[in-house]
Each structure stands twice: as structure tokens, then as C-alpha cells.
Amino acid sequence: MDLSYSCVNHNCSFPGANSFEMTFKSESIMDENNVASLFCPFCGNELILVRVPDVFPENLSKDRTI
Numbered sequence: 001m002d003l004s005y006s007c008v009n010h011n012c013s014f015p016g017a018n019s020f021e022m023t024f025k026s027e028s029i030m031d032e033n034n035v036a037s038l039f040c041p042f043c044g045n046e047l048i049l050v051r052v053p054d055v056f057p058e059n060l061s062k063d064r065t066i
């Protein structure tokens, strides 16, 4: 399972059409609790963990936290 971290800052300066996102292969992360907090390089907001396989980002409510 891939782990994806997404910036949920509506004022993010990321130039892409969607939110800035970083994705890691699950095999590269032993335990998500061991991952240090990740921050968006564009706005400095803390990135929110999104689980990729089950839920597609476009189906998520913007105000919902997982």
C-alpha cells in the first residue's frame, strides 16, 4: 500500500492543478509512526496522510481529516 501525504492548505502556492502531494511506497516506510512530520515545500503547511488505494483524493471532502 502506498502512503500519500497531501497539502490541504487552500492558499498553498503549489503551481499544479491539484494539491501538492508526496507518495511513498509502503516498503520504504516501516511504520508510519516513525515518519517525522512532513511539511509542504511551497507553503510550509504540515502534510496530511492520505491512504491511496481505497479512497481517491477527489472523493474526499476538503474539510475531512483522516
Ligand SMILES: [Zn+2]
Binding pocket: 007, 008, 009, 012, 013, 014, 020, 040, 041, 042, 043, 044, 045
Ligand atoms: Zn502547501
